[in-house]
Amino acid sequence: PPLSRILSLMDMEDVARQVLSYKALVYYSSGSDDEVSYTENSRAFSRFFFRARVMRPVSECDPSTTLLGYHSSIPVFVSGSALAKLGHPQGEANITRAAGKTSLIQMVSSNASLSAQNIMDAAIPSQTLFFQLYKHRNDEIAEKRVREMDQLGYKAIFLTVDAIVAGNRERDIRSPWILDDQEKGSVPVWDENNPTGEEADMGGIAGGLVANDDRDMTWEKTIPWLRKITKLPIVIKGIQCVEDAVLASEAGVDGILLSNHGGRQLEYSLPPMEVLLRLRQQRPDVFDKLEVYIDGGVRRGTDVVKALCLGARAVGLGRAFLYAQSAYGEAGVLKIIEILRREIISAMRLVGATNVKDLKPEMVERVDWQSF
Ligand code: FNR
Numbered sequence: 001p002p003l004s005r006i007l008s009l010m011d012m013e014d015v016a017r018q019v020l021s022y023k024a025l026v027y028y029s030s031g032s033d034d035e036v037s038y039t040e041n042s043r044a045f046s047r048f049f050f051r052a053r054v055m056r057p058v059s060e061c062d063p064s065t066t067l068l069g070y071h072s073s074i075p076v077f078v079s080g081s082a083l084a085k086l087g088h089p090q091g092e093a094n095i096t097r098a099a100g101k102t103s104l105i106q107m108v109s110s111n112a113s114l115s116a117q118n119i120m121d122a123a124i125p126s127q128t129l130f131f132q133l134y135k136h137r138n139d140e141i142a143e144k145r146v147r148e149m150d151q152l153g154y155k156a157i158f159l160t161v162d163a164i165v166a167g168n169r170e171r172d173i174r175s176p177w178i179l180d181d182q183e184k185g186s187v188p189v190w191d192e193n194n195p196t197g198e199e200a201d202m203g204g205i206a207g208g209l210v211a212n213d214d215r216d217m218t219w220e221k222t223i224p225w226l227r228k229i230t231k232l233p234i235v236i237k238g239i240q241c242v243e244d245a246v247l248a249s250e251a252g253v254d255g256i257l258l259s260n261h262g263g264r265q266l267e268y269s270l271p272p273m274e275v276l277l278r279l280r281q282q283r284p285d286v287f288d289k290l291e292v293y294i295d296g297g298v299r300r301g302t303d304v305v306k307a308l309c310l311g312a313r314a315v316g317l318g319r320a321f322l323y324a325q326s327a328y329g330e331a332g333v334l335k336i337i338e339i340l341r342r343e344i345i346s347a348m349r350l351v352g353a354t355n356v357k358d359l360k361p362e363m364v365e366r367v368d369w370q371s372f
Contacts, residue, residue: 001015003328003331003332003335006332006335006339007339008299008339009299009300009320009323009336009339012320012324012327012335012336013319013323015323015327015328016028016087016322016323016324016326017029017323019326019327020086020087020326021086022175023086023175024086024087024326026169026171026172026174026175027086027172027175027205027206028081028087028319028322028323028326029171029319030170030171030172030264031167031169031262031263031264031267032167032168032169032263032264032265032266033167033168033170033267034267035263035267036263036267036268037260037266037267037268037269037270037271038262038263038264038297039263040263040271040297041260041262041263041271041272041273041296042297042298042299043271043297044271044272044273044274044297045273045297045298045299045300045302045303045306047366047368048273048306048364048365048366049365049366049367050302050305050306050347050350050351050364051362051363051364051365052350052352052363053351053352053363056352056353056354057354058348058349058352058353058354060354061345061348061349061353061354061355062354063075063341063344063345063355063356064103064355064356065313065314065356067105067128067255067291067293067313067314068155068156068235068254068255068291070105070128070155071103071128072103072104072105072128072314073103073104073341074104074337074340074341075304075308075312075313075314075315075344075356076104076298076304076314076315076317076337076340076344077104077106077107077130077293077315077316077317078099078104078105078106078316078317078321079257079259079262079295079316079317079318079321080106080107080108080109080110080112080130080131080158080318081318081319081321081322082109082110082111082112082113082187082205082209083111083112083113083179083183083184083185083187083205084112084113084114084322084325085113085114085182085183085184085185086113086179086183087322087323087325087326088326088329089182090325090330091112091113091114091185091325092106092109092113092114092119092122093114093119093122093330094325094329094330094332094333095321095330095333096119096122096123097122097330098330098333098334098337099123099333099337100122100123100124100127101334102337102338102341105128105129106129106130107130107131107132107158107316108129108130108131108154109132110131110134110145110160111134111187111209112186113184113186113187114185114186115185115186116131116148116149116152116154118186120152120153120154128155129153129154129155130154130155130156130157130158130235131149131154131156131157131158132158132160132237133145133146133149133157133158133159133160134160134163134209134210135159135213135214135217135222136212136213136214137213137214137215137216139225142214143229146226146229146232147229147230149232150230150231154232155232155233156232156233156234156235156254156255157226157230157232157233157234157235158235158237158257159222159226159234159236160237160238160261161217161236161237161238161239162237162240162259162260162265162266162269163210163213163238163265164213164214164215164217165210165215166206166207166209166210166265167206167261167264167265167266167267168267169206169264172206179205187209219247219248219250219251223251223252223253227252233254233255234253234254234255235253235254235256235257235291235293236248236253236255236256237256237257237259238259238260238261238265239256239257239258239259240258240259240260240266240269240270240272240275241275242275242278242279242282242283245258245275245286245292246283246286248290249286249289249290253290254290255290255291255293255313256290256291256292256293257293257294257295258272258275258276258292258293258294258295258312259272259294259295259296260296261296262295262297262318262319263296263297271296271297272294272295272296272297273294273297273306273307273310275294276294276310276311276312277310277366279292279311280311280361287311291313292312293312293313293314293315293316294307294312294315294316295315295316295317295318296318298315298317298320299320300343301339301340301342301343301344301345301346301347302343302347303315304340304343304344305348305351305353305359306364308356308359309351309359309360309361309363310361310364311361320336321333321336351363
């Protein structure tokens, strides 16, 4: 269909499902086990309702914000997801170009199918890119990678901590998951870990990707190690409960991303929106110490605005960007950014807010009606 017929992120996903190869579709879409966390990530948002304030002037509405001091036109960022070339020959560059044109921040995956250099080359000079790190079990290899990203101009390190082993994604494991050269692009660790090793034996694309990662990271050892080798801000990606959010703040990191990896890792990990609510209720002080982000299941501007009301600084999307670039390349990515922008501004105005600072916890409430 022409892009003008795409009205929502769900419309975009429908098109992607028609154009993607089976292998790409199951890798992109799958969650762990019975995909309960995957499904509930989205459903969690639907339990939160607005308490809108009316009779407030909202003709001027500015949805922009900053992440770690870097400007973003809307409170949304790209959550790093691997292997964009599985869906489109230009891969991650589709997202980078669209993000550059719209002042959005892209977090680039450790397992991007384009090299970190190539992605930087697709960016405009003023553009902000963050780097998502899967820490290699060999500290020296990991250190080299972090230093390289720093030199290339990446502005923050998002250390992923929820994927020390691959989730059990059965649809992915059943599919013909060996990647050809074009599909794997420059994913760095592939040859070393394939096809030997415990995870690779399990099959699935994910197994091969994380086989060399550090499974023994700790707050005491890993954060100081990372702090020592880079001055870049550090964000922990994959916090799933209040206790770990507190430990992260005590470890002195700059941000946390509440995430269950889009329901692809620990099945029955709570939806991030529920973790955000608990953090707001139990430890509101954490929001003053670092920036709190969430990702997983975000499909609508209202989802974004609800999370901001509870104190999220910004909200990440993973699959939506992969689907959009698979369906229409860069134009598809521009389209979903435009849709999100329109939906966010509309929700902000209707709830009675003219900028992100106006969004307050008392503007949302979670309902527990029987039907939910
Ligand atoms: C991911 N995600 C992910 N996270 C990460 O830290 N490093 C990675 O390489 C990847 N790769 C990846 C591939 C694919 C296909 C998906 C769908 C996801 C997780 C990602 O960053 C993010 O947490 C989730 O995608 C958010 O959920 P939604 O927006 O996809 O529902």
